[in-house]
Amino acid sequence: MLTRLKEKNLLIERLKAFNSGFRQNVAVLGKPFIGKTFLIRDLLKDIYSENIAYVYVEARHEPLGLFAHRFIGSLLYRYLVLKNVKPQKDDLVLLIKDSRRRLPKTAEAIEKIERNINKKNYDAAYELLLDLPEIFYSDSGIRCAVILEEFDQLSEYKVSSPFSALGKKIMAQRNTFYIVTSSSPRQARFILSEKLQLLFGNFETVNLEEFNFSDSREFILSKLEGFDISDQYTSLIINFTDGHPLYLRVICEKVRSLLDAQKKTRVTAAILEAALDEALFNPSGELYQHFINIVNTHCANKNGVDVLSMLTLISQHKGRMKQLSQSLAGSAKSIKSAVSDMQAAGLVEKIGVFNKIDDSAFRFWLKSVYYKRRMDFTADPLHTRKVFMHNLKKASLDFMRSCKDDLYEKTVDLFKAFRDDLVDLENKKYILPRFSEVSTRVIGENGPYIISHSKGKNWICQIREREVTDKHVADFLKDAKASKFRFHRKILIVTEGMDDNAKLMAKSSGVWIWNLKTFNLLLDLYGKYKLVRL
Structure with missing residues (x-):
């Protein structure tokens, strides 16, 4: 099974x-x-092998x-495990008793902690x-x-300055x-940069993201070992899940279960659609339950703004503030505040003028399941399922057709969509201009190139589908100059x-590089x- 080895x-x-x-x-x-x-628990056995004791605890909304x-x-x-003493697993009083002789100062401190909690001296x-x-x-x-x-x-506990206290102890x-x-x-x-600012340099940050295409493929093949699934x-599956481990697991397990039940060995469109139907559309499905929990936790209306309608608009790529203000009730200030709340909750990401739901599966569920059910007046579950399956089939077919598109045509189509939009890419701000003309042309000896014109300013773009060397860059610059x-x-x-x-x-030559991640964004x-790309 794929793990986070790095x-x-x-x-x-x-x-x-x-x-x-x-x-x-x-x-x-x-x-x-x-x-x-998963990563932390995979690490615990290595902590044990290093002869280090550990505290493994989660902060929650609960009493201290x-x-x-x-x-x-x-x-x-x-x-006690390190000392080869068989410990009590669910009785703290007995754990303290078993440890008192070996850890007298620790036992005394524990008693003080308990006394302070009982006195509400948190x-x-x-x-x-x-x-x-x-x-x-x-x-x-x-x-x-x-x-x-x-x-x-930790801020949920009744403590005056939980992060300041933590910082001082760590130092x-x-x-x-x-x-x-x-x-x-x-x-x-x-918190790390503001409330623990003195410690920020003492914390190395590891950012866990979705699996890349290669790791996603490895994950899918490992989950569906013994079955045949095409690259298509x-x-x-990768496009739908965007490499999110939870979504990959749920969908692959559903696919495997359906294949076993039908005694089949090959993944088909029908099998995949049925798996997504069970996981996403069925109210008892694991992904449906996951997404409805997000809605119930974060999406209450605020200051007259219908947050779910706002998220649905964003899921339909209508997330510019102007578009939201035109479609939603509420003042521009209240809409901006609601968007900010969704950003804080991690549901919406602001990229220049765009507000974007980064979670592609949640985005699809919002517009194809939740919104349709919310607006349904037929009270006919068969009808709503039929609509869902239609949208699912269409999205699947559209994606598969897009896989066959010429990459230059795909890029020309993208350039034609620019509307003088401000975007944040790689911590820099750029304007993507409204082009009056975008076309593919042969220039020099190393084309083709995409040439775009906007108000007297010109762009040149080349696509390289193999690893780029300095010779490729030199050829590109030479043709642009010519x-x-x-x-x-x-x-x-x-x-x-x-x-x-x-x-x-x-x-050094001012060439703007779009890697696959930037291009896909x-x-x-x-x-x-x-x-x-697999």
Whole structure:
């Protein structure tokens, strides 16, 4: 089964370095269900092999006493395991009793924590809880790794300054290694840079993202081992899920179950459609339940703005503020505030003038399942399912047709969609102009090229589908110079990477490089199907 080997190896390296006296704390950030917990739990056996005790605890919306209970229990349990003592698994009182003789200072500190919680002196209890790993080290001589899942939720506890207190403890503790995770990357980065600003350099950030195309394909093939699936249907699943591990797993398991039930060995369009029907359209389906939970958690109306209608518009690529203001009730200020709330929740991403739902499966579910049911007046479940299946088939066929499109024609179509739009790409702002003419032409000896004109300014673009070398860049620059036009933008679309010399030459010559990720982002912003390369 595919694992996050690169990320896991980095954590193991940091773990070994900590055991050798060098500490580099790590923050693992990523969307919900992207694989953070899987990565951490895969790491735990390596922590054990390094003879390090660990606290593994998740911050939740709950009383501080429950968090402290799990924190203390996790530490004592792992210590007794290291000492080859069979510990009690669900009785903290017995864990403390079993550990008292070996860890007298730790046991005394635990009693103080409990007394402070009972007196509702939560600040003192919290600070002493964070001191516990160092007190434990003074008792045992064993270093400790503290793994705080969803650390941004520490603010839910009745503590005056949870992050300031945490920061001070981390700065002072030399025998405790911290790994924190968060499913709210935007909020977590704010905490790390603003509330833990003195520590930001002491936290290495690991960003967990969706699987790339190659890893997604490997995941699908491993889940469907023993069955035959074409590259066409593999690409379709990848496009639909955008490589999200949860969605890949659910869909592949549904496909496998249907194949087993029908005693078939080959994935067909009908099998894939039935799997998506069960997962997405059926109210008891795992993805339906996942998405309805998102709606119930984050999408309450605010200041007169129908948030679900707003998200549906964004899912239909009508996410510019002007489009939202024209279609929704409420003031421009209240709509902007609602969009900001969705950004904070991680549901909407702002890219220049565009508001975008990055989750492609959630986007499809919103417009093809939830919105249709919300607006349905027939009370006929067969009708709503028929509409869903029609939309699903159409989306599948449209994507498969797009896979056969000539890449230059696909790019010309993209350029023609630009409307003087401001976009943020690679931490820079760009204007994508409204072109009066976009065409493919042969210039020089190394074409074809896409030539575009807008208000006296000209762009030249070339697509390279194999790894780009410095010779390719030099040829591109030579042909651009030989043209009768003066080009204000020179763009290379690179789908298979560039060597270092090519990157340096392109950068020094002002060539704008669009890798596959950038190109697909632009296609997605303008409502066009991504280019999936297996």
